[in-house]
Amino acid sequence: MKIATTIKEVRKQVADWKREGLTVGLVPTMGALHEGHASLVDTAKEQCDRVVTSVFVNPTQFAAGEDLDAYPRDFDRDCGVLEAHGCDLVFHPSVEEMYPEGAATFVELRSDMTKQLCGKSRPEHFCGVCTVVSKLFHIAMPDKAFFGEKDAQQLAVIRQMTRDLLFGIEIVGCPTKREEDGLAKSSRNAYLDAEERKAAGILYQAICKAQEYLKEHLDTEDGKTESQPVTELIKDIIGTEPLAEIDYVDAVDGMSLLPADRIGDGDLIALAVNIGKTRLIDNFTVRK
Numbered sequence: 001m002k003i004a005t006t007i008k009e010v011r012k013q014v015a016d017w018k019r020e021g022l023t024v025g026l027v028p029t030m031g032a033l034h035e036g037h038a039s040l041v042d043t044a045k046e047q048c049d050r051v052v053t054s055v056f057v058n059p060t061q062f063a064a065g066e067d068l069d070a071y072p073r074d075f076d077r078d079c080g081v082l083e084a085h086g087c088d089l090v091f092h093p094s095v096e097e098m099y100p101e102g103a104a105t106f107v108e109l110r111s112d113m114t115k116q117l118c119g120k121s122r123p124e125h126f127c128g129v130c131t132v133v134s135k136l137f138h139i140a141m142p143d144k145a146f147f148g149e150k151d152a153q154q155l156a157v158i159r160q161m162t163r164d165l166l167f168g169i170e171i172v173g174c175p176t177k178r179e180e181d182g183l184a185k186s187s188r189n190a191y192l193d194a195e196e197r198k199a200a201g202i203l204y205q206a207i208c209k210a211q212e213y214l215k216e217h218l219d220t221e222d223g224k225t226e227s228q229p230v231t232e233l234i235k236d237i238i239g240t241e242p243l244a245e246i247d248y249v250d251a252v253d254g255m256s257l258l259p260a261d262r263i264g265d266g267d268l269i270a271l272a273v274n275i276g277k278t279r280l281i282d283n284f285t286v287r288k
């Protein structure tokens with residue numbers, strides 16, 4: 001496995017691969033890798049001849065006061081994980097490499113999609129994500145790029161940006177990997193102390209109850225049901241956990257991510273919950 005810190009090195013390696021007729025998959029990450037990230041690399045390996053993983057904690061997607069400085073970083077450990085999963089090239093640039101002095105161009109998706117869900121409490125976040133992902137696409141020029149469904153809004157935003165900017169890259173969504181109690185794996189789980197970690201299980205418990213509810217309540221005629229009882233059910237369950245503070249529990253259209261009064265197959269229920277100081281997100285797609 002090669003390690004590159006400059007754009008030039010990545011471009012040269014990718015150009016060599018393309019000359020040989022090999023396909024390239026890109027897995028963008030912010031490091032502190034866990035089995036969720038590893039599953040993205042595994043899927044990329046299955047679908048592409050060569051896999052590039054970026055490890056870059058992107059400052060522009062963090063607002064002032066968020067956890068940019070505290071965000072876990074352990075590049076040596078990350079390299080061990082990536083090597084074990086057959087990654088071919090790791091791109092680990094400096095902030096100056098990705099944002100050269102004076103860089104003032106940003107990529108912004110001007111649609112209500114970025115104003116829903118996490119966009120309500122993180123209004124600048126998706127602009128930072130779109131900007132860095134565009135840069136990574138230009139650098140690695142992948143055939144396919146792999147993103148987790150845990151970050152469902154990010155996946156939808158990147159799909160639209162990729163279409164709008166004519167990147168010609170296939171975006172592949174990958175299922176959420178979970179801990180034994182169902183908690184979605186996340187780099188930020190490392191912030192939780194033992195008591196908070198136990199409390200965090202409430203998110204998945206609420207999701208499972210909501211899925212059970214939906215199995216019984218999807219209308220036989222149009223395959224839909226009212227959203228509010230489902231989101232209220234989730235809120236009530238999470239409300240039983242004293243360490244949990246809800247940011248949002250929303251039901252949205254699966255394509256536009258706009259609020260939906262009635263939901264059915266393909267729509268999304270997404271939540272963000274603070275456990276102590278740690279903000280956790282999770283979601284599921286409604287299935288008939």
Ligand SMILES: Nc1ncnc2c1ncn2[C@@H]1O[C@H](COP(=O)(O)OP(=O)(O)OP(=O)(O)O)[C@@H](O)[C@H]1O
Nearest residue numbers: 029030036147148150151175176177185186187188
């Ligand atoms: N549990 C998971 N299962 C599958 N993919 C995941 C999981 N967690 C993160 N990913 C995906 O890995 C990619 C990189 O995510 P990132 O580095 O932000 O990790 P993270 O664990 O989501 O961190 P954070 O704590 O910041 O949310 C994203 O596409 C993300 O959706």
Ligand SMILES: CC(C)(CO)[C@@H](O)C(=O)[O-]
Nearest residue numbers: 028029030058129132151
């Ligand atoms: C896509 C991404 C790597 C961009 O910094 C980040 O938002 C993430 O890790 O999900």
Ligand code: BAL
Nearest residue numbers: 030061062125151154
């Ligand atoms: N996985 C999303 C990265 C972030 O929360 O900044």
